[in-house]
Amino acid sequence: MAVKVLIPTPLRPYTNKERSVFLSGTTAGELLNELTTQFPVLKQHLYSGDGTLRSYVNVYVNDDDIRYLQQEQTPVTEKDTVSIIPSIAGGNRQCRLKVEGLTLEIQKTTSKKRIEWLINESPIN
Amino acid sequence: MITIALTQLNQIKAHASATYPEECCGVLFGEEGESGKIVREILDIPNAKEENRERRFLITPEEYRRSEQEAERLGLEVLGFYHSHPDHPARPSQFDLEHAMPWWSYVIVSVKKGMPADVTSWSLDDDRREFREEKIAVDEREARRVMPGVGSGGML
Missing domain, CATH: 3.10.20.30 (Beta-grasp domain)
Known part of the structure; x- marks a missing residue:
């Protein structure tokens, strides 16, 4: 058949x-x-x-x-x-990083200072 | 190489700018000639991704089926797709690589602070290991309509 x-x-x-x-x-x-x-x-x-x-x-x-x-x-x-x-899918280099229970939106060029701010001071977290 | 009319390239850029800070996406219709792919029509598609639209796009299977049907109606092929990278370089990501099919052209528009910037085109290697950048040839003549009537019903 x-x-x-x-x-x-x-x-x-x-x-x-x-x-x-x-x-x-x-x-x-x-x-x-x-x-x-x-x-x-x-x-x-x-x-x-x-x-x-x-x-x-x-x-x-x-x-x-x-x-x-x-x-x-x-x-x-x-x-x-x-x-x-x-299905056609894609997107940019941004990725999620889970650090001690926090989910951070970062990319390859995100500075260490920015990541520290996201963890310690960002109102989102 | 992929050839695209300047007017269509500008329409893709305008679409990328209009959806900023979210990603836009659309279909490239055309034909393959001796010098490579030639884009004849473009079609904007709504980004079906429900979240993280500033860094992800999705064209559903249903939209893809409609695109294939449209290509057949036009007597063209689906040559590939375009999408934007808001505030990111016009280079494919690992995510793009993992979700790509061979042969198709993936045109990426970088959008910086809402303004369209670089435009690049990429094609997946047969062994799926990497994208190869392909030259974009811009045809500055008016885009040639293949069939009368095309341009309504969602066509850019």
Whole structure:
């Protein structure tokens, strides 16, 4: 049974530029496994080192995110369309630092003096 | 290399300035030619991040799906995305790297005290280890509309 899987633009260079491929499988997980077997280089972009789907990689069966169905066990049939849909996220270098129960918003260039002020004098804390 | 019309580049800068001190984001539509990517249309997208919007942005899967549909309607590709770094350099962060996809261009606008500053573009290596900066070529001619009617309904 072949199920249509839609490939997002940035991954098409790894699928011979195909917008979609037809793969065999009865669950979303089986399709993903088949996809990364046929196109092994996709694995590093879809999965983290621990073998789980990257947090920003969403897999939809028709209009539904498999996270809210049966995840990779979500059943599929040849009438379904499976889509790989990235969430696009990013941001600047700022990060949070937890110091003795305080959460500080800092960045690489934050001075020691500023961090000391945040800890000792900032009204936020 | 990524080529973008000056008018579109200015629209991205204006968007980055308008959302300051929060991050802005949007989609780059276009095509890939022999000289690299050519931006034909841009679309501003609301930053879906509910908190820390001054240092994070998010384009939801639903917005992404709409963008892909729009690209197909225009006969273009989603070439990448832009976002702003309020009061930070126009360089990708580790967070940007971890959330990036290959091939796409990630245009970053630095905004200093509300005023747009540097604009850079980056593309992720195939092995996901680092971003490579790509040259931005600014086309000073008027942006060429690909299809009549585009420009309404949210198009910048």
